[in-house]
């Protein structure tokens with residue numbers, strides 16, 4: 063695992079956006095995997111900025127998203143479909159037909175999951191997957207005790223995740239209790255992973271993902287077995303790995319582009 067520590071959220075976002083931009087510049091037909099949540103919002107804003115400056119062309123890029131709440135319509139402002147349009151897709155020249163998002167209102171979940179897996183395979187596989195990490199160590203919506211062999215499937219959300227995500231809803235009762243998510247096996251089959259984490263609340267999860275035993279109790283720990291993972295952490299998210307593990311004690315702070 064390649065661990066990069068930057069000062070703060072803004073630097074994390076700029077650095078992540080420049081990695082995604084380079085991927086697209088080097089391979090305009092890239093297949094990108096996107097995440098949602100608070101963490102990548104700044105990255106998407108930076109990416110839109112780079113696009114508006116004329117440096118990147120998304121017209122041949124294909125996208126897949128990690129997950130979607132079940133059952134929620136794509137027009138619902140709490141949906142990840144809405145989020146992606148709002149923060150990214152409405153502002154860049156990615157083609158609608160190249161955007162793939164899970165349908166949180168599908169009638170047949172099994173069919174939805176199988177066809178999503180097939181679409182990923184037909185696209186040639188994901189070149190670069192952006193990941194966040196939950197406070198409980200989840201990646202995508204693969205909650206603790208997730209099956210490491212799992213592909214896209216219906217997930218029952220953990221109480222901790224429901225509570226953490228209630229900040230996006232009017233009340234905790236409104237948070238969906240289920241979601242459809244790429245599985246751990248789907249995530250592990252991508253070519254390159256960029257995991258972003260910011261803030262002290264992520265510090266424990268990051269520590270266990272990077273330094274702990276590889277265990278379904280911390281789904282993110284499986285990433286230790288992936289051949290090409292870069293973590294971009296701000297100082298707070300890196301706090302526990304750098305204070306508890308000699309190997310990471312002297313991680314240098316990489317100055318982001320101002």
Ligand SMILES: O=P(O)(O)OC[C@H]1O[C@](O)(CO)[C@@H](O)[C@@H]1O
Nearest residue numbers: 098099100101194195196202203
């Ligand atoms: O960035 P946040 O809001 O802390 O969420 C962490 C992770 O949880 C999810 O929202 C669940 O999929 C991810 O998209 C995200 O990376």
